[in-house]
Amino acid sequence: MINVILVDDQKIVREGIKMILSLDDEIKVVNEAENGKELVEFLKTNEYPDVILMDVRMPIMDGVQATKIVKENFKNIKVIILTTFNEDEYIFDGIKNGADGYILKDAGSEEIIKAIKTAYSGNILLNPEVATKIVRAYTAISSGKQTSSLLNEEKKKLEILTKRELEVAKLVAQGKSNKEICLELFITEGTVKNYLTKIFEKLELASRTELALLINQTNI
Template identity: 65%
Template sequence: MINVILVDDQEIVREGLKMILSLDNQINILGEAENGKHLLEILPKQIPDVILMDIRMPIMDGVEATRLIKEKYPNIKVIILTTFNEDEYIFKGLQNGAAGYILKDSGIDDIINAIKTAYNGNVLLNPEVAKKVVKALTNNVIANENINSEVSSKLKLLTPREMDVTKLIADGKSNKFICEALFLTEGTVKNYVTRILEKLELNSRTELALYMKKVSL
């Protein structure tokens, strides 16, 4: 059973999500909150597997809430609920450790699949929005024009095995999948991921996946 907390300042949105998610017997709505501050207040008593988080909310938005949650509860997966015109918020949310994002007008199957994907440790990169996020990442992280050259230069810091792991992460694969594909233990994969992020000066596997997309821009 996947325990989920819904966070949105609009009750009608939360009710709609509850109706949608109730259609899947693998998902349990553990609780709900109307903003980031409210969420942080209930988390000590209700620890979910996945949080479905709106970006724009009063008192504390989803970006700041994601940062605080990942600092204190690193194992909780945060999925950002967004619209097409919130590029900067999406980018900051991913930097803060969100597992990915999904559009608010997504279909039932897409929302359910997003929760299961995040729960299984995979990265959520909606192709239509990913282009905007990669552009924002490019503008914020790399100032020079020769983007591919700089990315390629940093990638040379990785060992062949680290590069194998990096490519699988970029494809959205979970640690479990990587273990089986490369015949490694889970602990070894975790160590690889930590070293890769340190070498590339990145904060999360989601940011790594976006970083790798710049190679093919």
């Protein structure tokens, strides 16, 4: 059973997601919270969930700050950000704070369930549409700041990857899971995990989301 906590200040949103998740007998919503502070207090005194679905814009403590606290203290908990992508200022802070991925609030039931199961297995599902929107938002935010020299620096980082590591990185940027990558490259899933470990170490990245952002940003 995959235990999930929903964190959103809008009750109607929580109820809608709960209804969706109740359709799957492998997922159980163990608690809800209206803001990040409420979530953090719950985690101090209760059993940890496997996955947290976290809204970003909330009163008292927003999802970005809450994600930072969760990732610093409960590294095994997967955090999936719920976003409308009208919240650009939160998106990249969320990535830096260790968010494992993003789901659009209007995503279909199958996509939400699949994302939770994929995150639980350690392979966050980064939908290509989400990846594209993240890159577009980044471009808008960094307009006037992203010089050609900085872009060249980002591209240079990728030169330390082997040809196969770069292939794996590109597939991650396309939203592929580890299982999909191993089928496409005709290698084992364990080998994919080993490649990702090396890629993260070489590029000093913490998540698939950061890797996807880097690959899409450089347009290699």
